[in-house]
Amino acid sequence: MAGNLVQGAVFTVMVVRAGMLRDAGFETELAEQVQRSPRFFLSAPVVLDLKGAAEFTRQAEFIEAREILRRHTLALIGIQNAAPAQADAAAAVGLASFAPNATQPSRPRPAEVAPAPQSHAAPSASRSRVITQPVRSGTQIYARGSDLVVTAPVSAGAEIMADGNIHVYAPLRGRALAGAGGDAEARIFCSRLEAELVSIAGHYLVSDQIPPEHRGLAVQIALIDDRLTIERN
Numbered sequence: 001m002a003g004n005l006v007q008g009a010v011f012t013v014m015v016v017r018a019g020m021l022r023d024a025g026f027e028t029e030l031a032e033q034v035q036r037s038p039r040f041f042l043s044a045p046v047v048l049d050l051k052g053a054a055e056f057t058r059q060a061e062f063i064e065a066r067e068i069l070r071r072h073t074l075a076l077i078g079i080q081n082a083a084p085a086q087a088d089a090a091a092a093v094g095l096a097s098f099a100p101n102a103t104q105p106s107r108p109r110p111a112e113v114a115p116a117p118q119s120h121a122a123p124s125a126s127r128s129r130v131i132t133q134p135v136r137s138g139t140q141i142y143a144r145g146s147d148l149v150v151t152a153p154v155s156a157g158a159e160i161m162a163d164g165n166i167h168v169y170a171p172l173r174g175r176a177l178a179g180a181g182g183d184a185e186a187r188i189f190c191s192r193l194e195a196e197l198v199s200i201a202g203h204y205l206v207s208d209q210i211p212p213e214h215r216g217l218a219v220q221i222a223l224i225d226d227r228l229t230i231e232r233n
Contacts, residue, residue, distance in 0.1 A: 007019075014046045015080070015202070018053035021065055027072070034072050036208045046074045047098055048090075051081035062093045128164075135160060135174065142180070157197060165189065179223070188221040189233065203228050 020026050034041045046069055051058055056065075078096035079086065087097050105182040129143035129149045130140075137157030141148065148162035149174035151169045158174035160166060163181040168190040179186030186200055193214055196207050200223040211230065218233040 013077070014044055014074070015049050015228075016052075016069070017047050017049045018056055018065075021068060023057075027068065030072050034207075036206065038073070042073050045077045046078045048076060049081055050079055050083070050086050053086075056104055056211060057083075057085045057089055059089050059092050062090050062095060066093070068207075128167075129162070131160075137174070145181075148178075162186070175203075178221075184223050186223075191218045191233075192216055192232070193219045198228065 015213040020033045020070075048056075048062075048065060055061060061166050062076075062079075069076050070196045075161050076095065078098050079090045079160060081144065082090060083096060090097065092170040096121055126146040128149045129141075131148070132152060134152040135141060135154040135158040137149060137155045139155075140159045141150075141161065143162035143164065143166075145163050147164040149167045149169075150160060154160055154168055154172045154176070156173040160168075160174065160179070161177040161180045163179070163183060165186050166178045166188045168176065168188075170190075171192040171194055172190040173194045173196065175197040176188050176190070176195055177197075177199040178188045182201050184201040188198055188200065193210065194216060195210065196217060197207055198210070200221065201222055203226065203227050212227065219230050220233055221230050223229075
């Protein structure tokens with residue numbers, strides 16, 4: 001029985017840059033973002049990125065950060081890119097330390113709070129995981145080390161993830177996260193874009209950020225110059 005006590009799993013975690021919390025307009029913009037996509041942000045776990053931050057060496061600063069995020073339904077669970085003094089202060093208030101990630105949002109804006117990739121990139125594999133049944137709300141599918149091909153609709157509230165590319169030959173209404181291991185070359189292809197969220201290597205767009213001229217159409221999504229771009233197929 002002891003061997004069954006610990007199991008691996010993959011979860012979507014957002015990353016917030018520490019400097020954003022010192023921006024006077026951060027809470028206002030975050031509140032607007034949460035209002036647009038409340039289900040996505042509700043109780044969502046957050047990792048605080050301390051890269052380049054000279055502050056956050058005291059426990060009180062982490063407690064304050066946790067309260068700021070809690071006011072907007074977010075849950076601070078850990079830190080990354082921390083100096084030793086920062087890691088010690090964070091640990092003292094119960095925060096975990098995560099390995100630094102290579103893929104960061106290109107601009108410090110609340111709209112770019114992103115799912116944290118793995119600590120090393122996982123290149124797309126030639127094999128694919130194929131799903132032929134509809135992916136219903138509340139379902140999460142992860143193609144580890146490969147592409148993911150879905151030939152049936154992906155419902156709102158469902159989440160599909162792949163270390164490689166994602167192909168959806170049907171309406172995509174849920175969340176699609178390609179390059180989940182950090183592969184910035186991964187792409188998302190779908191025959192009808194109606195997604196709640198699309199993400200490549202930690203960069204993402206929520207539904208309100210997807211240009212209306214692309215919604216309902218067959219598109220491909222790529223990460224170019226640290227920005228998600230959408231083109232019609």
